[in-house]
Amino acid sequence: MPDGETPANEATETVATAQPNDPATATTTGAPEANPTPGPDSSASHPAIEATGLSHAFGDVRVLEDVSLSVAPGEIVALVGPNGSGKSTLLRFLAKVRAPDEGTVTIGEAGETRVGYLPQQPGFRSGFSAEDTLQFYAQFVDDEIDVPDILDRVGLSGAANRRVEALSGGMTRLLGLGRALVGDPDALVLDEPASGLDPGMVERLFGIVSDLAADGTAIILSSHNLGPVERTADRVVVLDDGRFVADAPPREIVESAGAADLQTAFGTLVSTDGVDGR
Amino acid sequence: MSDAPPRTNDRQDLVAIATRELRTVVRTPAVVALSVVFGLTVVAVTAAGSGSRGGYVPLVLDLVPFVEALVPLLAFALCYRAVLSDRQAGELDVLRTFDVSRPAYVGGVFLGRSLALVTVVFGSLLVAAAMVPVLSPDKPTFLALNEAADSPVAFVRFAVLAVLFALATAAVALAISAAARTARQALALAIGLLVAFLVGVDAAAVAALASGTVGIDAVPYILAVSPNGAFRSLVFGVAVETGGAVSPLTALLGLGGWVVGALAVAVVTAWRPVE
Numbered sequence: 001m002p003d004g005e006t007p008a009n010e011a012t013e014t015v016a017t018a019q020p021n022d023p024a025t026a027t028t029t030g031a032p033e034a035n036p037t038p039g040p041d042s043s044a045s046h047p048a049i050e051a052t053g054l055s056h057a058f059g060d061v062r063v064l065e066d067v068s069l070s071v072a073p074g075e076i077v078a079l080v081g082p083n084g085s086g087k088s089t090l091l092r093f094l095a096k097v098r099a100p101d102e103g104t105v106t107i108g109e110a111g112e113t114r115v116g117y118l119p120q121q122p123g124f125r126s127g128f129s130a131e132d133t134l135q136f137y138a139q140f141v142d143d144e145i146d147v148p149d150i151l152d153r154v155g156l157s158g159a160a161n162r163r164v165e166a167l168s169g170g171m172t173r174l175l176g177l178g179r180a181l182v183g184d185p186d187a188l189v190l191d192e193p194a195s196g197l198d199p200g201m202v203e204r205l206f207g208i209v210s211d212l213a214a215d216g217t218a219i220i221l222s223s224h225n226l227g228p229v230e231r232t233a234d235r236v237v238v239l240d241d242g243r244f245v246a247d248a249p250p251r252e253i254v255e256s257a258g259a260a261d262l263q264t265a266f267g268t269l270v271s272t273d274g275v276d277g278r
Numbered sequence: 279m280s281d282a283p284p285r286t287n288d289r290q291d292l293v294a295i296a297t298r299e300l301r302t303v304v305r306t307p308a309v310v311a312l313s314v315v316f317g318l319t320v321v322a323v324t325a326a327g328s329g330s331r332g333g334y335v336p337l338v339l340d341l342v343p344f345v346e347a348l349v350p351l352l353a354f355a356l357c358y359r360a361v362l363s364d365r366q367a368g369e370l371d372v373l374r375t376f377d378v379s380r381p382a383y384v385g386g387v388f389l390g391r392s393l394a395l396v397t398v399v400f401g402s403l404l405v406a407a408a409m410v411p412v413l414s415p416d417k418p419t420f421l422a423l424n425e426a427a428d429s430p431v432a433f434v435r436f437a438v439l440a441v442l443f444a445l446a447t448a449a450v451a452l453a454i455s456a457a458a459r460t461a462r463q464a465l466a467l468a469i470g471l472l473v474a475f476l477v478g479v480d481a482a483a484v485a486a487l488a489s490g491t492v493g494i495d496a497v498p499y500i501l502a503v504s505p506n507g508a509f510r511s512l513v514f515g516v517a518v519e520t521g522g523a524v525s526p527l528t529a530l531l532g533l534g535g536w537v538v539g540a541l542a543v544a545v546v547t548a549w550r551p552v553e
Contacts, residue, residue, distance in 0.1 A: 097371040099552040117375045123367025125298065127305040139294040140376035179372060 046109040048073045048187040048218030049094055054103035056089060063089050064100065065242045071218040073186065076209060078229040078250075079222040081239035082270050087222040088120050088191050090239065094220060095189040107187055114141075116185035120192050122176025124164040130175050131160040134182060141183030154178040155204055169196040177205070181212075188212065190221035194228065206232045230254070230262040240270040288382040295383055299390025303356060309394075312355050316348050317402040324406040325413065334410055334433040335518050341406065342513055345440050346506050349399060350447040350475055356391050357451035358468040361548055362458055370549055380551075384456065384544045392448050399444045403437040436517040443509040446533045447475070449540035450505070456544040479504035499528065508532035 047070035056064045063086040071077050081087050092098040093105055095117035107113045124133050131147055138145035151157050154174040159167060167175060177193055190209075194202045206228040213219055213234075223229050229236060230250040238246040238253070246253050246269055250262050257265035303309055320341065327340040361384070364370045373383060407430060450471060458464035483500040486492045492500065501507030511529040 092371070095371070095375060096552045097374050099550070114377060115375055117372060119368040119371060121368060122372075123369060125302060125364075125367070125369065127302060128298075136294065136298055137372075137376065140291060140373070140378060183376075185375075 047071060047106075048075075048108060048113065049115070049189075049220060050106045051090075051094055052104050054090065054093055054100045054105070056086075056093070056100045056102075063242050064093075066103075067239075067242070067244055068103075069094075069220075069237065069244075069247075071187070071220050073218050074213050074216045075218055075235065076213045076233045077220040077235045077237060078233035079220060079237050079239060080224070080226065080229065080266060081222075085239045085270070086242045087239055091117075091189050091191045091220070091222060113186045114183060115187040115189055116180035116182070118173070118176045118180045118188075118190040118193055120195075122172060122179070124172070124175065126165040127163065129161045129163055130156055130167065130171075130178075133164055133175065134178055137179050137182045143183060145182055150178045150181055153181065153208060155201065170198065170201060173197065174201070174205075177208070185217070187218045188220070190219065192222050192224070194223050194225045202228055226262045226266060236262065238266065238269050245269050288379050288385075291378050291382040292386040292389065295378075295386025296390035296393070299360070299387050300393055303391060303394040309356055312352055313394075313398040316352050316398055317405070319344060319348060320402040320406050321409070324409050333414065334407065334430055337406065337410060338433055338436045338513065338518050341403070341436075342510065345399075345403075345443070346509065347476060349440060349444050350472055350505070352398065353395055353444055353447035354451040354454075354468045354472060356395050357387075357448050358454050358464050359461065360387050360391060360452060361455040361544065362461065362464050363455075365459075365549075366461075374549065374552075380545045380548050384452065384541060384548055388449060388452055388541060388544075391452070392445055395444050395448050396441050399440055400437055403433075403440060407433045407437070432517055436513055439509060439512045439517055442512075442530075442533050443505060446505040446508075446536040446540070449537045449544070453540040453543040453547070457547040475504050475506045479507055483507075502529050502532040505533060505536050508536075 049069075049071040051067070051069045054064050054067050054069075055062070067090065069077075069090075079087050079090065089098075093100045093103075095115050096105055096107060097117065107115050125136075128136070131151065134145075134147045134150055138147055148157065148160065151160050154177050156171060156174055156178065159171055164172065164175065173193060173196055177190065180188055180190065188209075193209075194205050197205060202225055206225075209219055209221065210232055233250055235247060236250045236253055237244055246256075248256070253269075254260070254262055254265045257268045259265035259268060323340055323344050324337060328336070361370070364373070370383075410430075410433075451468065454464055454467045454471065458467055479501065483492075483497050486500065487494065487497055498511070502511055508529040512526055512533070515526045515529065
């Protein structure tokens with residue numbers, strides 16, 4: 001991929017600084033010399049998730065080009081971009097379930113914090129109920145886990161005894177969110193958590209995300225639901241062709257694009273002609 | 279918010295995973311059906327064959343070929359997709375975020391599935407043994423001279439060796455499930471290794487002998503290379519004491535080597551560490 005030749009890539013330098021009342025602590029960039037710049041509140045706490053200089057290729061296809069990103073405790077960062085732009089790949093690196101070709105990811109101050117992860121297509125062992133499934137994962141954390149409470153938070157109390165293979169696509173995703181919440185991790189990586197949910201559940205999901213952030217959880221999520229993203233996220237990072245083309249609070253992105261809303265701004269920032277399948 | 283450091287208790291993780299595997303096995307109709315078929319086959323061979331009427335040792339000789347063929351089949355059916363299914367469902371990724379180690383995960387899967395396998399194999403053989411007194415004639419006619427050599431202990435030794443054999447084949451199947459990236463790969467590897475174990479190694483030994491590549495003294499050691507050959511040698515050398523082709527220790531090392539080697543492969547290939 002040619003460097004910096006597209007209008008989208010030119011927007012890489014439209015990086016905005018976090019607003020004073022935002023918990024954001026860092027910016028993103030595709031250039032190594034412009035690694036995360038501390039925001040106004042950065043001295044208050046160490047980033048919950050910090051990625052530096054991530055590059056990755058699948059064979060000859062470069063999917064990430066030297067991207068850096070940090071997420072502060074209590075911050076909601078939304079990762080948006082066209083299909084195939086490298087979002088899921090980046091989120092796997094941030095969840096530390098895959099290693100990039102180059103770059104480092106640190107979770108917590110000394111890398112010791114667990115990150116809750118919702119994969120793009122969450123899967124579960126069939127034959128078990130939703131409650132059984134969460135009880136299984138609860139065994140891997142030291143704290144006492146209130147599984148019924150988790151099911152209630154994600155709106156699955158009524159389906160606690162339903163087998164996972166009998167859950168709808170949206171309910172399966174909610175169970176995946178519940179699984180990510182087991183043990184109250186300090187950082188959450190959610191890959192399209194709102195996909196397949198009805199509008200009411202989308203609002204509920206973003207409400208859950210807001211509540212978690214208010215309690216200090218650092219959250220990075222990818223989503224195509226730009227309306228709720230615009231209302232909920234502290235920062236929006238736009239990924240296109242493996243590079244960040246914008247990183248700012250949603251209002252700043254909308255204003256800098258001269259658009260009416262994030263949906264319209266998104267259309268001006270990225271090219272959605274082709275899908276590379278990342 | 280949890281400030282707890284990552285967990286390091288592999289034993290607890292292993293038990294949690296083993297429990298889920300065991301529960302999965304008993305809820306999988308195909309595996310339950312295959313286990314029933316295995317048990318019925320052992321009972322049918324016992325009832326239909328002449329061995330059980332002669333005592334425990336003849337029964338062992340009746341059962342050896344069936345156990346050699348059916349135990350790997352059952353073990354492979356139980357294990358060949360265990361890790362692969364978790365990988366394809368994305369559960370391996372999620373388990374890693376809970377700081378579950380590879381040895382704890384693989385050990386748990388092996389323990390859970392092996393418990394089910396051992397229960398079926400050992401249980402079926404015990405049922406077969408229990409049939410001997412029932413099926414044996416009250417006054418043996420031709421075994422009077424042989425009675426001292428026949429004992430339930432011989433059959434128990436055989437059953438224990440069958441369990442070791444089952445563990446070795448289960449470990450191999452688990453290694454396949456960890457190394458394969460697609461269901462097709464797993465199936466191809468499973469079938470290929472099954473054929474190799476059942477006939478391939480024996481045929482290779484014969485071919486090597488016929489071509490003069492190896493001497494007659496080396497053939498027993500070649501046979502001990504396969505789990506089936508090692509099991510057979512142990513049965514004839516230890517259980518019924520008819521004189522095995524290989525020393526029991528060599529054959530035992532052969533089986534143990536398969537268990538350790540296969541589990542090591544499973545641990546290494548289950549997932550690639552991020553750091």
